[in-house]
Amino acid sequence: MRCETMSSQNPEAISDALADWSLDRPGIVFQECGSCRQRWYFQRRFCPHCGDGNPSLRQARGIGVVYSATEVHRAPTEALRAYAPYTILLIDAEEGFRMMAHGAAGLVIGERVQAGYRTVAGKLLPFYESEQHG
Numbered sequence: 535m536r537c538e539t540m541s542s543q544n545p546e547a548i549s550d551a552l553a554d555w556s557l558d559r560p561g562i563v564f565q566e567c568g569s570c571r572q573r574w575y576f577q578r579r580f581c582p583h584c585g586d587g588n589p590s591l592r593q594a595r596g597i598g599v600v601y602s603a604t605e606v607h608r609a610p611t612e613a614l615r616a617y618a619p620y621t622i623l624l625i626d627a628e629e630g631f632r633m634m635a636h637g638a639a640g641l642v643i644g645e646r647v648q649a650g651y652r653t654v655a656g657k658l659l660p661f662y663e664s665e666q667h668g
């Protein structure tokens with residue numbers, strides 16, 4: 535009594551052509567709707583704005599602006615405790631999506647940042663720092 539077309543709730547797999555930190559490949563992937571051109575970060579099967587069922591995966595450049603910065607003193611897990619205090623950022627990427635990530639201490643709202651990658655608690659994570667000029 536199962537319906538094959540509805541059995542998979544997972545979004546499209548990230549292909550080898552794209553790099554994403556969740557696959558231990560330094561990079562950030564987002565989704566774009568082919569109908570309304572809206573972009574977002576967390577992968578979905580449908581566009582959250584117009585309902586189009588065929589969003590595509592895109593590679594981000596890793597450049598953005600700090601939307602908010604929070605210094606975390608009490609780590610939520612034992613593995614993260616060794617890194618506290620650390621900074622959690624909300625980043626408005628230049629491609630138009632917003633994501634949460636670790637970043638350098640002292641970044642301020644509105645500052646331009648670029649993503650690097652660090653291994654934190656045994657996992658590769660995006661780590662934003664002030665954008666390098668020149």
Ligand SMILES: [Zn+2]
Nearest residue numbers: 567570581584
């Ligand atoms: Zn759409």
